[in-house]
Amino acid sequence: MMNKWREKFAGFMVGRYGADRLGQFLIGVSLFFLLLGIFIRKPWVDILAFACLILCYFRMFSRNIGKRYKEEQVFEGLRYSVMEKFRKFKFRIREKKEYHIYKCPSCGQKIRIPRGKGKISIHCPKCNTDFVKKS
Numbered sequence: 001m002m003n004k005w006r007e008k009f010a011g012f013m014v015g016r017y018g019a020d021r022l023g024q025f026l027i028g029v030s031l032f033f034l035l036l037g038i039f040i041r042k043p044w045v046d047i048l049a050f051a052c053l054i055l056c057y058f059r060m061f062s063r064n065i066g067k068r069y070k071e072e073q074v075f076e077g078l079r080y081s082v083m084e085k086f087r088k089f090k091f092r093i094r095e096k097k098e099y100h101i102y103k104c105p106s107c108g109q110k111i112r113i114p115r116g117k118g119k120i121s122i123h124c125p126k127c128n129t130d131f132v133k134k135s
Helices: 001-015 022-042 042-062 063-097
Strands: 099-101 108-115 119-123 128-133
Touching: 022 042, 063 099, 063 108, 108 119
Parallel strands: none
Antiparallel strands: 099 108, 119 128
């Protein structure tokens, strides 16, 4: 019985776009608005949640695969840029615990020095300038 329904659904989905990361994101946004609607009790929040679900299912069942693929690529580009900013921020926080970052006074090159070494002479690899800083 279950295999029969699975085969029918698989036949229905032939030639359709299906699920992707943008669809997963839309479902997550929809769930967020549904949970928010429980606390806020405004009809526009429920309408937004419903609109996100409709858009997700529209994209899933669409036969215009090229257009859905382009939408997915735009989403992935935006997602990458946001995630890259978070990764850089996280990296800076982690590096700040272990290293000082100094700029060379003559050329502006950033130089990473371990913390806790006292007063040290720093040699710039770019312009060969030496300067003294506390680590």
